[in-house]
Amino acid sequence: MNRDSDVKENEKQTIKMPALARQRLGNQVADVLRAQILLGQLKPGDVIPERETSAALGVSRTPLREALLVLEAEGLIEMSPSKSPVVANPSLLELTEMLLVQSALEALAGEIACSKATQSDIEAIEEIHNRMVATAQDADPITFFQIDMSFHEAVVAASKNEALIKTHNRFHVRLWRARFLTAGKVATREVSVADHASIVKGLRARDEQKVSGSMRDHLRKVIDNVTAMYAQQKT
Amino acid sequence: MNRDSDVKENEKQTIKMPALARQRLGNQVADVLRAQILLGQLKPGDVIPERETSAALGVSRTPLREALLVLEAEGLIEMSPSKSPVVANPSLLELTEMLLVQSALEALAGEIACSKATQSDIEAIEEIHNRMVATAQDADPITFFQIDMSFHEAVVAASKNEALIKTHNRFHVRLWRARFLTAGKVATREVSVADHASIVKGLRARDEQKVSGSMRDHLRKVIDNVTAMYAQQKT
DNA sequence: CTATAATATTTGGTATACCATATAAAATAT
DNA sequence: ATATTTTATATGGTATACCAAATATTATAG
Structure with missing residues (x-):
């Protein structure tokens, strides 16, 4: 490779891109x-x-x-x-309150995604779902949980609404631990997979009502799971 | 005033309340x-x-x-x-995105408020609404706007959901200026008043569906108002 | 007079020094 | 020995000092 020619080509720009470099x-x-x-x-x-x-x-x-x-x-x-x-150690009350808000946010995300998601967005979501189905039986809790979470992230991202994505992520992070602790039960996995399948189906049909409702109901089930875990923990 | 007696009375408590004093x-x-x-x-x-x-x-x-x-x-x-x-100077796109999220949040708030609000909560909301009706014709824009905003705040507060209240307030603040600039038109006031009336009615009946839908639709009208203002501003 | 290079200045970013208070430890009086 | 007061220490909160980079200014070469 010729160095001199490179220099000539770049002489005007001097790399000029700090771009993604500096952060506080x-x-x-x-x-x-x-x-x-x-x-x-x-x-x-x-x-x-x-x-x-x-x-x-x-x-x-x-x-x-x-x-x-x-x-x-x-x-x-x-x-x-x-x-x-x-x-922070959120109480059951705080967790359920946050999950309620999250259910509304994800319902909105699903609704918007129906019109805003590109075909490849939906395919990517489907791909995540397929991986989740494949690993539902044997994967360790961490792996399964991460795939589960990435599914939700992907749907919200498909809404292309920055405010929504950011706000969702805020609760996502705060709910992470509690959701992880409850997601362990293999019994609940099948329900989750079924819910996700319904969501994917709705997205393919771009059926706003269906996707919105599925997302919402799916999240509200999580509230029951978390509540159950807390009740069991007391025992 | 006797100093010694004061000291004696206070000897055990030393005022002991920092309470609401200290903040960063x-x-x-x-x-x-x-x-x-x-x-x-x-x-x-x-x-x-x-x-x-x-x-x-x-x-x-x-x-x-x-x-x-x-x-x-x-x-x-x-x-x-x-x-x-x-x-910050949010673009029209950012504003509409935030308003969409806000519409979902207020819809949820209205829904929850139907079951969580006390009778006096609802009465307080009604009182705000009455004040808004009374000042719809003549009050200066600032006063009317503030009453309008306090109505929404009151409904959200009635949900008793801290996460929801906080998140709503976040967008509330960011949307404040844009909403104020669009709320000036007296023409839109009547529509707002009518929407609020419908919300109050639904709350009294504790009709979750109605209140939720009214809140949502009301907010989505604001998107149109903001969009119109931006279009007009270009002219 | 214009263009370019050198320099001075202003900016936010970071490190350190200092302060007030709350808590823990120790000393002393009962 | 115990309770109480005093003192020491550790903590977060605040102020200041220092640094690097970006920008504005000025000087100088053309």
């Missing part, structure tokens, strides 16, 4: 902490002392604090004066 | 800036330089910055590296 340190730290919370490495009730954590991550307290504020706004942690931030 | 400075600053944005004292496109603004508010850059991060998370301002934060 605080956001990167927030991503790390958020991932740790979702992966269960940071469990509800765990504290996140500022000095200790910032030192562990090799940053100063300023961006660490910035990250904590982001996570607080997302509802993943709780901060109170003179106390170390603590990973 | 950053949040207070965020409240101030948010209010300025909502009141139009800070318009879309206006910049908020950190040093200048923090000096004006009499705080250091740290809490000011904390406030900016909050407002950025709320979507009220936009921050980019090496540039002063700027008050």
Whole structure:
């Protein structure tokens, strides 16, 4: 490859793309902490002392604090004066409230997706569904759960509504742990698969009513599952 | 007044209530800036330089910055590296997307409110509606608009769903300016009043279907109003 | 006078220093 | 030995100092 010719070709642009490079340190730290919370490495009730954590991550307290504020706004942690931030531990009431909102959001997403999704969007959703069907019997809980979640993400993304996608993701993250803990039961898997099949069918037919209703009902079943788990946990 | 007796009476409690006192400075600053944005004292496109603004508010850059991060998370301002934060100026597309989400949220709120609202909640909503009817003909745009908005807030609050209330408020704030600019037309007032009347009627009957549908349709009309305003503005 | 390069200045981003308060520990009086 | 007061320490909250990059300004070469 000729170096000189390359230089000549590029002489006017000087690469000119910072593009996806620069991001605030605080956001990167927030991503790390958020991932740790979702992966269960940071469990509800765990504290996140500022000095200790910032030192562990090799940053100063300023961006660490910035990250904590982001996570607080997302509802993943709780901060109170003179106390170390603590990973949020949503009550059953809070979870059901959030799931109700999520059901409305996903219902809307399904409705919009019927008109806004491209054919390849729907095919991609179908592909996720097929993978879920294939792994319903034997896959480990984590894998199955992640496929399940990606299905919902894909439908919401197909709505092409940024505000909706962002708001949905907000609850998605906060509900992650509780949904994971309840998704383990293989018994509920078949129901989920059936619900998803109905949603896919509706999307192919671009039947707004059907998809919207299916999404909504599907999510409301999750409320029952979570409630059941909490009741069982008390025992 | 006898000092000693006072001391004796208070000896056990020492006032003991910090209660509603302490809040982070950053949040207070965020409240101030948010209010300025909502009141139009800070318009879309206006910049908020950190040093200048923090000096004006009499705080250091740290809490000011904390406030900016909050407002950025709320979507009220936009921050980019090496540039002063700027008050967000949502496009028509963004506004319609947010209004669609808001319509779903308010529909859900109306539905839930039918079962969760107390009788006095409904009476309070009715009272707001009556005030709106009374001032529909002559009140200045600001007053009418504020009553209109408080009606929606009251219905959502009646759902008693914290996640819903918070999420709704998020969009409520971001949509505030655009809705205010479109709410001026007296022509649209009558339609709004009629819609609200239908909602109140449904709430009294605790008819979930009706209230939910009315809320949703009412909000979707706002999309048309906003779209019309943008089209007219181009002219 | 114009174009270009060097420099000064302003910006947000980050690190550090300091402060107030809440909590834990220790000392002392009962 | 216990209860109470005092003191030490650790925590988050805030202010300041410093840095890098982007931009505006000025000087200089053409």
